[in-house]
């Protein structure tokens with residue numbers, strides 16, 4: 506990864522932040538994007554201090570195509586050849602039966618998880634095709650393979666990520682650009698608290714009674730995929746805690 510440029514969305518926390526760290530440690534230069542300017546600045550400072558990582562940071566919401574276009578098209582020359590794009594920004598909002606779901610939750614998930622991923626990809630993929638190399642790593646979910654009660658729209662967005670990833674694989678065939686969809690099960694991050702509108706107490710219970718994945722486990726998987734030789738494309742990976750058998754079958758104690 507030495508001197509490779511890795512672009513990560515949702516880089517201020519969770520899996521995105523862990524990806525920033527493992528790719529920094531591997532010697533990459535990073536373009537980090539997040540909405541939360543202060544949190545992003547903390548990540549950049551920490552990685553620079555720890556690994557001397559060169560970082561170009563962008564405060565931007567992946568739901569805003571105009572801003573994305575402005576920032577990505579204005580990348581300075583030394584940052585404009587992107588080797589790896591990690592489409593990580595995503596979230597779950599709410600856990601309600603479909604008949605009780607909130608429109609604002611559905612829109613936030615669809616706009617971030619599907620449209621945001623598409624917007625960023627639309628701006629970066631043509632450059633990768635022109636270069637003749639590049640790697641898009643989408644962070645999907647086990648929820649894109651299996652549906653669980655009240656998961657409805659969130660699961661739908663992650664199923665969309667799986668199919669869009671496959672569409673990318675097909676359409677980019679012959680260009681040298683690789684595509685990977687990583688589908689994690691339960692990963693202990695602020696994911697559950699965000700789902701419950703910032704209720705960290707309730708969020709914590711999702712990860713109790715068993716050993717969940719850590720964000721780093723997913724980040725190391727992304728690094729593994731990105732460091733395979735050019736002729737190797739890992740198209741998808743399902744990664745769960747050892748205690749998780751299916752999306753709903755978790756060996757919880759207590």
Ligand code: 8X3
Pocket residue numbers: 645646647648689690691692752
């Ligand atoms: C996160 C996994 O099972 O909480 O995408 O939906 S789950």
